[in-house]
Amino acid sequence: MWTRYRANDINGEGILGENINLKRIHILNVPIDILPEEDFEDTIRDLLADKGQHQIIFLSFDAFLKARGNNEFARTVQQASLVIPTSKRIVKAAKFLKLPRPVRYMPFNFVIKLLGTLEKTRNTLYIAGMKPAGINIVSTNLRDSFPGLRIVGRCAGFFKADAEKDIILAIKKAAPSLLLGGNGIPGKDRWFYRNMKEFSSGLFLWCNDCFDIFLGKKQKISNEKWEGKSYWFFKAVKTPWKFWKVFRYMIYLIRLLVERIKKKP
Numbered sequence: 514m515w516t517r518y519r520a521n522d523i524n525g526e527g528i529l530g531e532n533i534n535l536k537r538i539h540i541l542n543v544p545i546d547i548l549p550e551e552d553f554e555d556t557i558r559d560l561l562a563d564k565g566q567h568q569i570i571f572l573s574f575d576a577f578l579k580a581r582g583n584n585e586f587a588r589t590v591q592q593a594s595l596v597i598p599t600s601k602r603i604v605k606a607a608k609f610l611k612l613p614r615p616v617r618y619m620p621f622n623f624v625i626k627l628l629g630t631l632e633k634t635r636n637t638l639y640i641a642g643m644k645p646a647g648i649n650i651v652s653t654n655l656r657d658s659f660p661g662l663r664i665v666g667r668c669a670g671f672f673k674a675d676a677e678k679d680i681i682l683a684i685k686k687a688a689p690s691l692l693l694g695g696n697g698i699p700g701k702d703r704w705f706y707r708n709m710k711e712f713s714s715g716l717f718l719w720c721n722d723c724f725d726i727f728l729g730k731k732q733k734i735s736n737e738k739w740e741g742k743s744y745w746f747f748k749a750v751k752t753p754w755k756f757w758k759v760f761r762y763m764i765y766l767i768r769l770l771v772e773r774i775k776k777k778p
Contacts, residue, residue, distance in 0.1 A: 535595070538612045541768060543580045545572065545603060546596050547615045557630045560594065560716060561690055567594035568705050569718040571620045574600035575758075578765065589706040597623060602762075610773055619739050624693070624723050627716075628655070631690055632662040639687050641680070642670040642695030643724050651695075651727045665689050670697015681711045688713040695724035 535556065536547040548556060560567045570593045572580065577600065580590040590596055598604060598615050607614050631638060640652060648669050656664060666687040668680050677699075684692060692712070698704050698719060705717040725731035 536613060537596075538607060538615065540577075540603065540606050540610065540612070541581055541772060543572075543577055544591060544593075544596050545598055545607070545615050547613055548595065548597065548618075549616055553626060554630050554633075556595075557627060557716075558634060561634070561636060564714045565594075566709055566712060566714055567716050568702070568709070569593065569595040569597065569716060570702055571597050571599050571618075571623070571718075571720065572603065574602045577603055578761065585703050585706070589703050592706065606769055609769055610776065619734070619736075620720050621723055621726055621733050624718070624720055627691065627718070628659050628662060632659045635661065635663075636690035637663045637665045637687075639666045639684055639689035639692045640664065640695070640724075641668045641684070641692065642697040643728070644671060644697065645669040647724065647728055647730075651724050654727050654729075670695065670699075672697075681708055685711060685713055689715055691716045691718065693723070694719040696721055 538545050538547065568589070570576075570590055572590070576586070576590075577598075580587045598617050599620055601617060604614055604617050628638070638655070640648060640655070642648060643651065648667050652664055652667050655662070666683060666689065668683065672680060692705070692715060694701075694704065694717075700707065701721070702719045705712075705719065709717070722731055726733050
């Protein structure tokens with residue numbers, strides 16, 4: 514059964530605000546949030562008004578399997594304020610377990626919608642990732658696309674370990690409404706989790722391909738491929754060495770079946 518989401522924030526201090534009404538389900542002990550399209554803008558506004566630290570995570574199927582383990586990524590997912598599924602298999606698992614079905618988002622579309630909401634509410638953005646030339650172009654393109662969104666800072670990724678402290682301090686001083694990270698950030702989502710106590714309040718999101726699309730380096734996947742049944746196959750054809758994952762998928766299906774049997778009265 515689903516429950517209204519109430520969880521400790523990233524530092525284990527306090528709870529998500531009472532006015533934020535999110536439904537959260539658990540599939541094989543992994544949290545998944547249900548964010549209907551019609552509630553998107555209000556939810557983002559509420560998270561920002563909450564004045565807490567809220568990490569948003571895109572959960573692919575591979576990430577879902579990793580989040581079932583005893584590792585730093587699993588802890589990152591458990592402490593996130595918003596866990597958004599990007600895989601059809603996660604949605605189908607909810608249906609199979611007779612749970613409310615979560616809404617699946619394409620990461621790039623989610624980010625565009627998020628930036629649009631921030632622009633409407635006159636909030637701020639800090640971007641981090643890529644190489645210096647790339648992040649500069651991304652910044653320019655975002656300013657052109659979202660003129661009402663104030664970009665309060667940017668930093669390139671692939672930085673040396675001894676530069677990290679200064680970068681974190683710069684982000685803290687900028688106090689952005691959203692810290693958006695891309696490739697080049699060490700640890701990806703986990704980097705936010707590790708350093709959350711050093712940041713100010715706001716939203717924190719890592720999106721792997723978004724900056725490449727903003728840069729024009731990568732093409733956004735079409736809605737037809739995203740919604741079509743061929744999406745998983747399309748990815749597998751591009752990375753044929755990953756076909757071994759089908760065996761891991763079979764183990765996952767067995768665990769789902771066991772979970773459904775356990776739920777029967």
